[in-house]
Amino acid sequence: MLNIVWPIFIIISFSYAIFSGNLENLNNSIFESTNSAIKLSIDLLGSMCLWSGIMQIASKTTLIENLTKLLNPLLNFLFPKLKENKKIKKEVSMNIIANILGLGNAATPLGLKAMKSMQEENKNKETLSDTMMMFIVVNTASIQLIPTTVIAIRNSLGSQNPTSIIFPTWISTIIAAVIGITVTKIIIKLTRGEKNK
């Protein structure tokens, strides 16, 4: 994606600067960009290591497996077709829990494993099944207890209160997830005919 976006950004802004004679600013920002990137990386280094360490502890315990039980009622609502399939249900819930805990490195492999198991049950191998659709939408909803990366960035920029955005983030995530899930349920209903073709 960035192979398209990045050159577009460079081409339009560099040519605009040359045409409008805004070259001094542009030259300054070219040098500044490398400095800001290095500075941000160094500032992020501490927080990123801290959270990776804490999350490593979590992933070495049975925490994920134990928390999946709490998800049961929600899973039955989101994935009505998974009621009988315990194996897929477990993979799905482990992925969701890993996402909530912010274990990105664990969440993606678990999610891909769940997708593969769902594909085995899928009748039409080229089309997303209902369960897969809902699963992907839940994964794009960014349901996360602690938005660690943003907090690390805020901390690096000298925020008075880096964690103050946690609560607003929860509310906003929940609203977005509810809307996303509702729209997906509607799309599943509307495209059911198409799926069976």
Added chain:
Amino acid sequence: MKIINFLSSVAMPMVILFIVIYGVKEKNKVFDTFLDGAKEGIKTTLSILPTLIGLFLAIGALRSSGILELIMKISSPILEIINFPKELMPLSILRPISGSGSIAIATDIMKNYGVDSLIGNIASTIMGSTETTLYTIAVYTSCIKIKKTRYILLAALVADITGIIASNIICKIIY
């Protein structure tokens, strides 16, 4: 207001405390495990450095050339209707497309308008409550060779737009 601040500030310590206790309870070598993870953190951070340099170059150029201002000026009448700050438009567009790109642009916004300003807080909330949707969909569908995605992009983007608008409204109420 007090309870909101309390919830925000208690979340991080609670999670760390809970995980450490859980690790100790299951008799893990908690500190060794922590070190293993922290070493991974170094790798992750350093591996995004080249991406950040490239993106800071592009985003810095967008701002310093004056074209970003031009785009914001053109789009502001539409954004005014829904009462959405024009400063956040570039972030809103890039967020679903690129993870590291949105980190770079969000940092740029927080630096320019102040990390604790309303704009800075909304940018943070947008970053926390949305995901790199296009990337996620691509990874999850391509791993099992799906060709027909049944408008899932629409559903995911509606969720993203909702998250962005909700962040704007919630931050304006809270801050």
